[in-house]
Amino acid sequence: MLEIDSVQDHSALGLTEEQLLDMYRKMLLARKLDERVWALNRQGRVPFVVSVAGHEGTQVGAAFAIDPERDWSLPYYRDLAFNLALGVSPTEVFLGVLAKESDPASGGRQMPSHWSEPDLNVFSASSVIATQFPHACGIAHRIKTQGGDGVVLVSSGEGATSEGDWHEAMNFAGLHQLPVIFLVQNNLYAISTPSQEEIAGKVSERAHGYGVPGVEVDGNDILSVYRVMSTAVQRARAGEGPSLIEAKTYRYYAHTSDDDDKAYRTPEEVEFWRRKDPILILKQYLVESRLLDEDVEAKIEREINEEVAGAVDEAEAAAEPHDALSKVYARPIEPNAAVTEPEPEGSGETMNMITAINQALHGVLGEYDDAVVFGEDVSDPKGGVFKATVGLTDTFGPERCFNTPLAEALIVGVGVGIGAAGGRPIAEIQFADFAHPGFDQIVSEVARLHYRSNGRWSLPLVIRVPYGGGIHGALYHSQSIEAFYAHVPGLKVVVPSTPADAKGLLWAAVEDPDPVMVLEPKKLYRLAQGAVPDGQHSVPIGKAAMRRTGDDLTIIAYGTMAHFAVEASDVLRQEDIEAAVLDLRSLRPLDWPSIEQAVQRNGKVLIVHEDTQFGGFGAEVAAQIAEKALDWLDAPIRRYCAPEIPAFPYSAALEEQVFPSVEGIIENARALAAY
Numbered sequence: 001m002l003e004i005d006s007v008q009d010h011s012a013l014g015l016t017e018e019q020l021l022d023m024y025r026k027m028l029l030a031r032k033l034d035e036r037v038w039a040l041n042r043q044g045r046v047p048f049v050v051s052v053a054g055h056e057g058t059q060v061g062a063a064f065a066i067d068p069e070r071d072w073s074l075p076y077y078r079d080l081a082f083n084l085a086l087g088v089s090p091t092e093v094f095l096g097v098l099a100k101e102s103d104p105a106s107g108g109r110q111m112p113s114h115w116s117e118p119d120l121n122v123f124s125a126s127s128v129i130a131t132q133f134p135h136a137c138g139i140a141h142r143i144k145t146q147g148g149d150g151v152v153l154v155s156s157g158e159g160a161t162s163e164g165d166w167h168e169a170m171n172f173a174g175l176h177q178l179p180v181i182f183l184v185q186n187n188l189y190a191i192s193t194p195s196q197e198e199i200a201g202k203v204s205e206r207a208h209g210y211g212v213p214g215v216e217v218d219g220n221d222i223l224s225v226y227r228v229m230s231t232a233v234q235r236a237r238a239g240e241g242p243s244l245i246e247a248k249t250y251r252y253y254a255h256t257s258d259d260d261d262k263a264y265r266t267p268e269e270v271e272f273w274r275r276k277d278p279i280l281i282l283k284q285y286l287v288e289s290r291l292l293d294e295d296v297e298a299k300i301e302r303e304i305n306e307e308v309a310g311a312v313d314e315a316e317a318a319a320e321p322h323d324a325l326s327k328v329y330a331r332p333i334e335p336n337a338a339v340t341e342p343e344p345e346g347s348g349e350t351m352n353m354i355t356a357i358n359q360a361l362h363g364v365l366g367e368y369d370d371a372v373v374f375g376e377d378v379s380d381p382k383g384g385v386f387k388a389t390v391g392l393t394d395t396f397g398p399e400r401c402f403n404t405p406l407a408e409a410l411i412v413g414v415g416v417g418i419g420a421a422g423g424r425p426i427a428e429i430q431f432a433d434f435a436h437p438g439f440d441q442i443v444s445e446v447a448r449l450h451y452r453s454n455g456r457w458s459l460p461l462v463i464r465v466p467y468g469g470g471i472h473g474a475l476y477h478s479q480s481i482e483a484f485y486a487h488v489p490g491l492k493v494v495v496p497s498t499p500a501d502a503k504g505l506l507w508a509a510v511e512d513p514d515p516v517m518v519l520e521p522k523k524l525y526r527l528a529q530g531a532v533p534d535g536q537h538s539v540p541i542g543k544a545a546m547r548r549t550g551d552d553l554t555i556i557a558y559g560t561m562a563h564f565a566v567e568a569s570d571v572l573r574q575e576d577i578e579a580a581v582l583d584l585r586s587l588r589p590l591d592w593p594s595i596e597q598a599v600q601r602n603g604k605v606l607i608v609h610e611d612t613q614f615g616g617f618g619a620e621v622a623a624q625i626a627e628k629a630l631d632w633l634d635a636p637i638r639r640y641c642a643p644e645i646p647a648f649p650y651s652a653a654l655e656e657q658v659f660p661s662v663e664g665i666i667e668n669a670r671a672l673a674a675y
């Protein structure tokens with residue numbers, strides 16, 4: 001348990017009279033501002049409101065306990081009072097409410113109350129419940145490993161504590177004894193679901209299973225909240241680890257302006273809680289302490305009313321946003337030069353792909369002090385289930401290469417936090433098939449961070465993912481996932497097919513300011529051999545490689561199928577069929593100029609991938625050719641892919657029946673050449 005003494009007097013808590021009055025002022029400001037937003041909503045000037053009223057005691061008490069100069073916070077959508085108390089101005093709030101161009105959180109791209117303020121170390125939030133908890137752990141991990149004394153405060157409602165991300169983050173925080181405080185504002189409802197239908201046991205007691213102290217506090221009593229928070233902050237600063245604070249409170253209005261709370265709670269219940277209004281509780285304390293009289297109160301109210309009115313006017317006069325297209329990437333890449341010839345054979349030691357990847361990881365960790373590798377089983381002595389990370393922990397220490405718990409959303413989310421706090425995270429997902437639990441973090445958080453913050457945050461996260469079949473991995477160790485992720489703006493997706501490219505694309509990914517998924521074809525880990533340049537070696541993202549030239553047709557492929565296509569091309573050459581092989585290497589961005597050149601050169605295209613055909617990545621390539629280069633085609637585009645089965649079966653006989661092969665490529669190429 002958190003050891004909390006029972007002092008309730010503000011001076012014993014180290015609060016000056018001025019601070020106490022400021023707390024009151026911030027609570028009242030939040031309430032009045034909230035009421036103004038509701039009024040604007042009723043007037044049809046603001047489409048959406050998420051209300052803070054009732055939560056001000058918890059939020060202002062929490063904000064006063066941290067120091068935004070060195071501490072971080074990850075507030076959730078109800079945290080208006082928290083942000084105001086931290087230093088966000090009413091004008092900035094209304095710029096968000098009215099979705100103006102100068103809205104500091106997102107430039108009008110996100111709904112209101114999706115806070116983000118890099119200058120105050122407030123990290124960008126999405127609408128997805130609980131995804132912020134792994135981010136908080138990543139930031140706290142970075143602070144701890146850098147030897148800083150900052151603390152991370154992450155906040156949510158009680159409904160969020162049902163999400164896996166919350167539990168995965170609690171576990172990680174407990175494991176690493178991170179300087180993070182989980183603040184749960186329990187207002188008894190998650191939209192309409194009452195907490196007795198949401199929570200087994202008590203929120204605060206959930207902490208104990210993770211080796212974290214948990215405490216329940218009256219969230220409407222600001223001094224109690226401040227006391228508990230200050231204790232948690234002191235513990236975290238002193239290296240004593242995380243805390244969970246459950247603040248019991250209540251919201252006075254509906255969940256949002258889209259909700260009708262009369263359907264699920266009575267006016268009597270709301271009235272009961274109105275009598276415990278956190279602003280009234282502090283006001284009574286101030287009056288009893290002779291710090292507030294009617295004149296002072298009237299003056300504060302008058303000032304706040306003026307401040308709110310001025311802020312609305314200022315925000316209403318601000319420019320509307322006009323640019324919905326920019327800031328998808330910190331470094332947009334637009335391929336503009338076609339490759340037509342094979343690259344010259346590189347020099348360097350000959351090795352297989354997994355050795356090249358291992359060498360690249362040693363190289364980048366040596367080159368960049370801020371690079372960190374993490375994932376399941378990546379530490380020595382195991383060094384990863386495929387041995388990609390062998391030697392990293394021994395060479396660079398457990399802070400630079402560490403095992404994570406078995407939790408993919410956590411792995412990706414921790415990467416987000418490490419990146420936010422200035423690190424260069426390199427995550428390993430053990431198998432592509434198990435990236436699915438991390439899908440939400442990758443798609444909703446990683447890919448959107450730069451866009452949703454209007455470019456104020458970027459994320460140099462590398463996600464290495466062994467993928468693909470042909471290794472008797474069966475249904476759950478063979479999947480191709482590229483179509484899911486190449487579909488997502490904000491991500492870059494690359495697939496090497498040679499050891500040199502495996503090193504070079506990984507190196508480029510680490511140096512790129514945007515998130516990059518590196519899909520490593522695990523069939524090629526030991527099968528592909530080749531010369532790999534020593535030292536730093538970077539292959540540009542967005543540039544395909546012409547592996548073979550030929551005037552009869554072009555095989556467009558990537559990963560294992562690019563490797564197979566080269567074999568097929570060499571066989572076809574003996575039959576006088578000249579098949580060019582264009583290895584895409586980069587799926588997003590796609591090297592369209594090289595595809596176009598290839599189509600123009602021989603007018604026949606065979607697209608090959610080991611993923612299933614329907615909605616596969618080849619469909620995108622085919623569509624672009626049909627749209628932009630149809631006139632150059634001398635034959636219908638042909639695709640050779642896995643048949644429409646859920647995944648590759650285990651039995652060698654069954655897998656052989658369905659896994660795209662060199663022979664299959666040859667047959668398809670022959671048919672196309674003969675068209």
Ligand SMILES: Cc1ncc(C[n+]2csc(CCOP(=O)(O)OP(=O)(O)O)c2C)c(N)n1
Nearest residue numbers: 078127128129157158159160187189190191
């Ligand atoms: C993952 C996810 N599921 C569902 C929703 C829709 N949703 C938005 S808020 C909310 C309830 C959250 O309740 P709680 O965490 O208790 O916070 P409160 O709004 O009560 O402060 C739900 C279900 C969502 N945003 N994200």
